[in-house]
Amino acid sequence: MNAPAAVPVDVSTSVPAEVWDLVYRLDSHALPTQSPRWARAITASGGYYDVSRLYAFADGRRAILPLFEGAGGPRKLRSRLSPPSAWGFGGLIASDPLGVAHLSAILDDVIDNTTFRVHVRPNPLEAGLWKAAAGGRWIAVPRLAHVLDLRPGFDKIWAGFRSSTRGQIRKAERAGLDVKSGCEPSLVEAFHGLLMRSVDRWARRQHEPLALARWRARGRDPIDKFNTIAKALGPACQFRVAYHNGEPAAAILVLQERNAHYTRGAMDERLAAPTSANYLLHRLAIEAACNAGCATYHMGETTAGGTLARFKEQFGAVATPYAEYAFERLPLYWLKDRARTTVKRMIGFRDA
Structure with missing residues (x-):
């Protein structure tokens, strides 16, 4: 019996550079921080191993999740990150647009192969798909980005x-x-x-x-x-x-x-x-x-209503709500958030 189209028929933990580059170039939303060259920069900077995953589906779609594992400490306690903090946007790229069932199957695989924690910061333009597919097992952390559509010229x-x-x-x-x-x-x-x-x-x-x-x-x-x-x-x-x-x-x-x-x-x-x-x-x-034919100009994360948001909107960039997603075996996000809030209160920190 053939596998359903939205069930991966092959999952590889080694992504050939030429395959990654091909999928990257086929994905109309792909950002440079999802490219194989960016992955090489992350690993070359030290501190992370490339543990990216390649998915092949029965309907011909191929998808890649850039994924990096911290190099320090016991392996069972290492986080897997897409991408590491302060390294831009991660999340999936695909040869053809993915449906909710495709992404759900991928996220199930990620959970099954995560011993401790995984964190994904997807492309903001994929927010709707991720919201529909993530389900209740993932912690959703609301974020806001600004994106300018370059297609009008x-x-x-x-x-x-x-x-x-x-x-x-x-x-x-x-x-x-x-x-x-x-x-x-x-x-x-x-x-x-x-x-x-x-x-x-x-x-x-x-x-x-x-x-x-x-x-x-x-x-x-x-x-x-x-x-x-x-x-x-x-x-x-x-x-x-x-x-x-x-x-x-x-x-x-x-x-x-x-x-x-x-x-x-x-x-x-x-x-x-x-x-x-x-x-x-x-x-x-x-x-x-x-002039280079880019479709979008991403302007990064922003606090709603802040000075930086107003600056970006002067150029026509549109506020784009999305979420980061975390799966944890232990409630680390909650503990870190409480600790961060406590420290900010102690020093009188004010968000700019």
């Missing part, structure tokens, strides 16, 4: 920018900014320097002890991480830095392949604010993504 997108945003861009163009783009070490260094300055600014605004903020940032985003990403992705990794009188004023990191993903931004406020450098950087990145 840059001329229409430019017209859709708020008039005040176009004004800020024109101001930046008059400010004499020198914008450089690429993945050269000098641009990585300039970007990372601005990122560390931004950490200090965010810490002051959030009432977080500066030493704690810097310690967290060094662990989450060391400069070696960005050099590794640049080496793994090559031209798909674009550090765009705006200089004012030779000094780095603002920088963004955009990953660009079939779709574009703005994944980090940083600035020196004393130089960026008067010159509106951030507006110009996004204008250039959006135009470049349109």
